[in-house]
Amino acid sequence: MxxxxxxxxxxxxxxxxxxxxxxxxxxxxxxxxxxxxxxxxxxxxxxxxxxxxxxxxxxxxxxxxxxxxxxxxxxxxxxxxxxxxxxxxxxxxxxxxxxxxxxxxxxxxxxxxxxxxxxxxxxxxxxxxxxxxxxxxxxxxxxxxxxxxxxxxxxxxxxxxxxxxxxxxxxxxxxxxxxxxxxxxxxxxxxxxxxxIVLFTLKFKEYTWKNNKFKFLFILLTILLSVFFKFIAIPIIILLYVLISIFSSSKQRI
Missing domain, CATH: 1.20.120.1760 (CDP-alcohol phosphotransferase transmembrane (TM) domain)
Incomplete structure (x- = not known):
């Protein structure tokens, strides 16, 4: 093999x-x-x-x-x-x-x-x-x-x-x-x-803002939080991941 x-x-x-x-x-x-x-x-x-x-x-x-x-x-x-x-x-x-x-x-x-x-x-x-x-x-x-x-x-x-x-x-x-x-x-x-709870993945099929705005927002916030808060940022980032995913799912159902 x-x-x-x-x-x-x-x-x-x-x-x-x-x-x-x-x-x-x-x-x-x-x-x-x-x-x-x-x-x-x-x-x-x-x-x-x-x-x-x-x-x-x-x-x-x-x-x-x-x-x-x-x-x-x-x-x-x-x-x-x-x-x-x-x-x-x-x-x-x-x-x-x-x-x-x-x-x-x-x-x-x-x-x-x-x-x-x-x-x-x-x-x-x-x-x-x-x-x-x-x-x-x-x-x-x-x-x-x-x-x-x-x-x-x-x-x-x-x-x-x-x-x-x-x-x-x-x-x-x-x-x-x-x-x-x-x-x-x-x-x-x-x-x-x-x-x-439905949570998004960071896999991209394409990179348009319209279809990936929540993923791009999450990545941007992750970078900013990591720079300013270091290890304290990790639980905040995961909480944001859950909250943004829930909000994204609710928007798609509307």
Missing amino acids: SFKKQLPNVLTLLNLLSGTIAVYFAVKNQLEITAAFVFLGIFFDFFDGFAARLLKVQGELGKQLDSLADVVTSGVVPGIILLQLITKSLTKESWDFITNTTVNHSIWDNFTTTFLISIIGLFYTLAAAYRLAKFNIDERQTSSFIGLPTPAAALVVVSLPLILMYADNELINNFVNNTWFLIGITLLLSYLMNAE
Whole structure:
């Protein structure tokens, strides 16, 4: 079999490799390195589909392999990150991201209670796996998505520890480090991944403003937000993606 036909699968396997390495660092609570490998995996995830379409070698094997890789990179890893963040939020401990050590003591004397609350973060992983399984058998999702794609949801999750590390704003840090916020974002993303909401893709059949104005608007806002707000922009961008998609769908039905 020619390398041309296998190139998309190689990129998918690189996504899986990135996600597997990210699992290792997520378990060790080295969340900055974890985020870097998730970003790398999502990069490969984008280009495996692009390469398959460009080379006209799309097939069932690639489709299944892509979802299996995404379960790890955009499902398992974000779930572990949420578990780690919720655990941290339940303590008085301040996490030193440079030395990867904590100070002070837990406000929860009962380890079991802390663990049972923190494990809520893994609900994200279950929702991501369910969404990917549905995607593989849903023939409606050819020119648009139904529900938030798992890589987009994963970007929101991996941005949270980066915001805590790099956002020099105590109010934002306290908000992100709040247990109820983290549980809420877990449940919200889990719902959005499986909701019957039509979301546009960034695939272009042609480039006229009339037929792509919402996509162009989203790309412009993404660039501006990224420049001015850096990591804080990521959850804002994903929220805008959902809102613009809903508005775009409603306009098309009128």
